[in-house]
Amino acid sequence: MRRTPLITACFALAMLALGACRSFNSDRRIDLRPGAGQKDAAAYLAHPVTVGQLVFHADFILPSENRLIDELVAERQLISDRLRIATSDRQIHVHLFADEADFKRHVSRRFPGFPERRAIFVETDRELAVYASWGEAIADDLRHEVAHGYLHASVPNLPLWLDEGLAEYFEVGRGLDGVNRMHLDYLRGQLAVGGWRPNLPRLEQLTDAGALTQLDYAESWLWVHFLLHSEAGRETLLTGYLASLQPGVPAGSLGDWVKASVKDPHEAVIAHLRSLSK
Template sequence: MPLPACQGRWLLPLLFLILARPASLTAATWPDEYQNGPFLFHADFPMAEHRALLDSLPHLQAQLGYLLGIQPSHEPIYVFLFARRRTYEAYLKKHFPTAPVRKALFIKGRGPGMVFVYRGDNFAVDLRHEATHAILNSALPVVPLWLDEGLAEYFELPAERRRHGSHHLRPVRLAAWVGKVPSLEDLEQRGQMTEMGRTEYRNAWAWVHFLLHGPPTARAELRSYLADIQALTPPGQLSQRLRAQLPDLERLFAEHFRNW
């Protein structure tokens, strides 16, 4: 059975908090272990050939902090890497039997976040995607689902391809040319992973791209919104805050992608 194309995040309900302890997963000796910054890597294969990728994750954390204006957390992030999909699936089934079946997964309870990825065709993309979730959710007490996924879709690519190299760009540009703008309010109402399909992932990416590369006011409002979340100040809805600053939001969104 093919796994869903999208990677997943699983924030544990209260019932499962006790199970979500990285210590119980790292008690066993892993064939290879490595640390860089807050990232504690455990793999069932030698990681030497992937060292550049692993070493890019602390940079990713610094970039996210810089671009989004959030203070990075010093909390550890546990990363578990598997050579084979079958081993990855069996491991998750054993330790997290109720976790959704995804091709890569980020899991967080009350403790440090955990990333699970197997060495498939999109290993680097999957790892950066889940690491983005881990970085965001270690720094912020809560991350709206659509924004979490939109940022993960954006930052899953290597830095030089993020602005122009996403597979989402072409369909979003085509839609913008015929005046179609995805509803931000619709995305904001989606609180469950089951409500996020391919279209929602693409729309979330598109809004993130607009927020990061569109009018400077849009990025400033995103940073202000995230700063409120980090400071535990009720942030309200980002869509309302944006509309207060940019009343013609849809026109600006369409223009951004028509001219990109």
């Protein structure tokens, strides 16, 4: 039904990670063992490291203990609990490159013609896989891409906009209640200058991952945050919708569910945005 191979492009928004990666750099200094982080291309294929559902293939020496890796492993249960979806044991392969140039070379060879991105998630008939280079934004990038992996392992037929909205929600670090500050500020600014009004039916029509704009990512995140945090009980619209998705059956419209339950949803989502800005 969707892109084949199913490739979710993860937007290289340069500002995306500045806040989180700063704290992550601190984690790395604490957790890295001597020698960790050094390139070790020979180990790339020879020594995958399996942690929970994740299988890491790195061309450098991964630290044996690392808070980001712990967080990625814990994200599985977080997603399952928050969205009330069953966990899966389907492995997610995480390919990590020390150098951005090596990452780009590898991705362009494996997926020729695919637009250049900072990190990607790929689902094929054979596997779920993430590719990323170990740069400044690695924490946000991996939380985002691995979220796609966990979602695709458990939820069939996830609409593109919702797939991205959920990944944007889960990419922010723990303790932030899914508030993606960059999207929040961007939407506030666009609303103020008349550059944007929410339009869920428009998002639901999107099918080309490579054509998503910053606004598409931001609004998708906002709808997810609205459903999960605006009012007690409203999260059941999202969790019920996810539970309704079936393989091989076209996904219905979450917008229809929202419309049936929320009075004037577009005004309600703007009110939620304003409440987050306080």
